[in-house]
Amino acid sequence: MAKSPEEEHPHKAFGWAAKDTSGILSPFHFSRRDNGVEDVTIKILYCGVCHSDLHAVKNEWGFSRYPMVPGHEIVGVVTKTGSNVMKFKVDDRVGVGVMVNSCKSCEYCHQDLENYCPKMIFTYNAQNHDGTKTYGGYSNTIVVDERFVVRIPDGMPGDGCAPLLCAGITVYSPMKYYGMTEPGKHLGIVGLGGLGHVAVKIGKAFGLKVTVISSSSRKEREALDRLGADSFLVSNDPAKMKAAFGTMDYIIDTVSAVHALAPFLSLLKTNGKLVTLGLPEKPLELPIFPLVLGRKLVGGSDVGGMKETQEMLDFCAKHNITADVEVIQMDQINTAMERLAKSDVRYRFVIDVANSLSQSQL
Amino acid sequence: MAAKSHEEEHPNKAFGWAARDQSGVLSPFQFSRRVTGEKDVAFKVLFCGICHSDLHMAKNEWGTSTYPLVPGHEIVGQVTEVGSKVEKFKVGDKVGVGCLVGSCHSCDSCSNNLENYCPELILTYSAKYHDGTITYGGYSDIMVADEHFIVRIPDNLPLDGAAPLLCAGITVYSPLRFFDLDKPGIHVGVVGLGGLGHVAVKFAKAMGVKVTVISTSPSKKQEALEHLGADSFLVSRDQDGMQAAVGTMDGIIDTVSATHPISPLIGLLKTRGKLVLVGAPAKPLELPVFPLLLGGKVVGGSGIGGMKETQEMIDFAAKNNITADIEVISMDYVNTAMERLLKGDVRYRFVIDIGNTLKI
Numbered sequence: 001m002a003k004s005p006e007e008e009h010p011h012k013a014f015g016w017a018a019k020d021t022s023g024i025l026s027p028f029h030f031s032r033r034d035n036g037v038e039d040v041t042i043k044i045l046y047c048g049v050c051h052s053d054l055h056a057v058k059n060e061w062g063f064s065r066y067p068m069v070p071g072h073e074i075v076g077v078v079t080k081t082g083s084n085v086m087k088f089k090v091d092d093r094v095g096v097g098v099m100v101n102s103c104k105s106c107e108y109c110h111q112d113l114e115n116y117c118p119k120m121i122f123t124y125n126a127q128n129h130d131g132t133k134t135y136g137g138y139s140n141t142i143v144v145d146e147r148f149v150v151r152i153p154d155g156m157p158g159d160g161c162a163p164l165l166c167a168g169i170t171v172y173s174p175m176k177y178y179g180m181t182e183p184g185k186h187l188g189i190v191g192l193g194g195l196g197h198v199a200v201k202i203g204k205a206f207g208l209k210v211t212v213i214s215s216s217s218r219k220e221r222e223a224l225d226r227l228g229a230d231s232f233l234v235s236n237d238p239a240k241m242k243a244a245f246g247t248m249d250y251i252i253d254t255v256s257a258v259h260a261l262a263p264f265l266s267l268l269k270t271n272g273k274l275v276t277l278g279l280p281e282k283p284l285e286l287p288i289f290p291l292v293l294g295r296k297l298v299g300g301s302d303v304g305g306m307k308e309t310q311e312m313l314d315f316c317a318k319h320n321i322t323a324d325v326e327v328i329q330m331d332q333i334n335t336a337m338e339r340l341a342k343s344d345v346r347y348r349f350v351i352d353v354a355n356s357l358s359q360s361q362l
Numbered sequence: 363m364a365a366k367s368h369e370e371e372h373p374n375k376a377f378g379w380a381a382r383d384q385s386g387v388l389s390p391f392q393f394s395r396r397v398t399g400e401k402d403v404a405f406k407v408l409f410c411g412i413c414h415s416d417l418h419m420a421k422n423e424w425g426t427s428t429y430p431l432v433p434g435h436e437i438v439g440q441v442t443e444v445g446s447k448v449e450k451f452k453v454g455d456k457v458g459v460g461c462l463v464g465s466c467h468s469c470d471s472c473s474n475n476l477e478n479y480c481p482e483l484i485l486t487y488s489a490k491y492h493d494g495t496i497t498y499g500g501y502s503d504i505m506v507a508d509e510h511f512i513v514r515i516p517d518n519l520p521l522d523g524a525a526p527l528l529c530a531g532i533t534v535y536s537p538l539r540f541f542d543l544d545k546p547g548i549h550v551g552v553v554g555l556g557g558l559g560h561v562a563v564k565f566a567k568a569m570g571v572k573v574t575v576i577s578t579s580p581s582k583k584q585e586a587l588e589h590l591g592a593d594s595f596l597v598s599r600d601q602d603g604m605q606a607a608v609g610t611m612d613g614i615i616d617t618v619s620a621t622h623p624i625s626p627l628i629g630l631l632k633t634r635g636k637l638v639l640v641g642a643p644a645k646p647l648e649l650p651v652f653p654l655l656l657g658g659k660v661v662g663g664s665g666i667g668g669m670k671e672t673q674e675m676i677d678f679a680a681k682n683n684i685t686a687d688i689e690v691i692s693m694d695y696v697n698t699a700m701e702r703l704l705k706g707d708v709r710y711r712f713v714i715d716i717g718n719t720l721k722i
Contacts, residue, residue: 061652108633116633116634116657118609174658177658246481262646269470276651276654276655277655279655283625283649283651284649285646285648286624286649286661288639288641288642288646288663289642289644290663291661291662291664292639292640292642292665293663293665294479294663295479295540295662295663295664296662297660297661297662297663298649298660298662299658299659299660300651300653300655300656300658300660301655302655302658
């Protein structure tokens with residue numbers, strides 16, 4: 001007979017979980033495995049609320065398993081290290097992102113591309129090698145193989161750093177891979193949310209000219225004055241869009257709803273690249289003529305490998321880049337999810353796990 | 363004042379076959395060519411390939427056709443006259459013209475030998491030339507074109523088999539190079555075994571690449587493996603075969619111009635693999651985003667190539683003895699050929715023997 005989540009592993013743990021497709025989260029007792037020789041145990045301080053958490057708790061992609069403890073933008077401190085652990089010691093400030101394991105032996109793992117390993121294991125809603133379910137960072141503690149843990153650079157605020165572990169690497173990796181790093185080139189960013197606002201900051205740090213493309217003009221002042229974007233384009237304004245046709249070298253599309261790609265393809269120069277990072281539940285329409293007549297391409301990208309995630313954090317530390325966050329208490333999570341569904345956040349909620357999770361047990 | 367007739371527009375008489383309306387049926391047509399300008403090369407047309415685009419254009423399927431329309435952009439012949447400032451060619455040279463006869467020469471694309479991406483590019487037929495007149499293509503007895511848009515055909519290439527390289531050839535050669543699908547050890551899929559597809563197989567094999575042909579017709583398997591030299595053959599409706607090939611290809615050149623699902627093709631790609639479309643379906647295709655993201659994959663397009671690369675492609679073909687597989691036809695067979703082309707009934711390009719069969 002299957003063990004209950006509380007009995008599955010030796011060490012008690014507590015978090016908040018979604019129990020069904022309503023997506024509503026509530027207190028949940030479960031357990032974590034013993035700290036293996038290559039593991040570190042982390043007391044969780046902060047966890048970012050990624051839009052993927054919302055998709056997952058509501059089973060919008062169709063593969064959710066309940067109960068589900070979301071959270072893959074985790075910052076905490078090391079409380080225990082396994083005997084083979086080389087990179088970390090107790091009290092180090094560390095982070096865990098979207099993955100907690102991979103096969104470590106395929107060509108992708110050997111190239112530091114664990115994110116593309118066919119046997120990669122997600123931080124939550126996935127199956128461990130031992131058959132048990134993975135539970136994420138909306139919880140007090142997590143045990144992770146050291147390879148999937150990154151160091152948080154000194155001086156970086158834990159709350160502002162947490163979202164970088166998913167949002168940050170999700171935009172940094174394609175910007176490097178697709179060559180969006182030549183100073184003076186022109187980057188368009190579609191959507192000014194968790195991913196988009198970090199992309200603006202990283203884009204400016206690469207020396208790019210950055211245009212934010214958004215469906216509403218209300219974010220214009222923010223984008224220009226506070227985030228440092230060079231210009232702002234309202235995608236619903238046909239005249240302004242037309243004036244910008246053929247002006248961008250690259251576009252990062254962060255929109256996760258189903259939407260039209262054709263207008264954004266028109267904004268690209270010849271040989272331009274559009275990288276889509278959002279995960280709509282249905283296919284998008286892809287017009288082929290612009291690709292053929294302009295040698296344009298549409299690519300996808302999925303977070304990044306562990307080496308690159310550390311590189312991204314170090315880059316952000318060097319350029320003083322953190323996410324803009326609204327810190328919330330654990331018991332405010334359901335309200336936060338409702339607000340996130342309406343994009344009512346500037347620009348990431350981060351749960352103050354250390355100071356509010358245990359109180360929510362009472 | 364009435365516009366000049368096609369015969370009077372320019373000083374030199376010319377004769378060809380043109381489509382008069384959206385039926386796409388071609389018939390004899392008297393018109394005229396411009397004087398050979400100081401940078402122009404005039405040549406007697408010997409052969410012209412029939413590209414599937416000719417069929418789309420003759421029937422105005424893209425909505426851009428101007429009638430009467432003389433198709434043909436896979437043109438080869440022999441130089442009869444050169445302008446005073448022409449440096450690269452002389453009378454008697456064997457030359458060819460492809461899809462382009464003009465560009466702006468000053469934009470970023472032109473400066474990078476990418477005239478095919480110039481916003482002011484001028485197509486070989488049914489387009490407006492610098493002097494305001496409409497361009498007429500190679501289903502005709504003579505051509506006049508700016509030296510910049512002429513390529514030399516090396517002596518060892520038979521002219522009839524070389525003609526289709528001027529569009530089909532460059533259309534597949536360019537993306538094989540640009541997307542790094544041209545080195546030994548690389549595995550490329552070629553979707554569609556027609557005019558473009560069969561040349562893609564030949565080029566890729568000459569580059570040392572492993573080639574899998576992906577087709578809806580099992581009947582093309584033997585051809586693909588034995589005659590064209592492909593390494594393997596996948597029938598796209600064969601679920602088991604397709605499943606076994608998942609995640610095995612570095613790139614895919616998709617030559618199919620009809621609407622078709624690309625999701626299964628994206629599945630065949632390795633992580634970071636590239637699907638390159640060179641056929642141009644008129645309607646948008648469905649792009650499943652999950653597979654693109656989870657594998658860091660790319661869907662791109664490519665359209666012909668610049669003039670420098672077109673010459674490079676012809677020289678590569680000459681060095682490797684690559685020509686298209688063709689069925690040579692007479693001019694008055696052209697309408698039947700178009701009907702057969704529509705059904706894919708050709709191995710793999712019709713080429714009109716203009717020199718011997720185009721008669722007034």
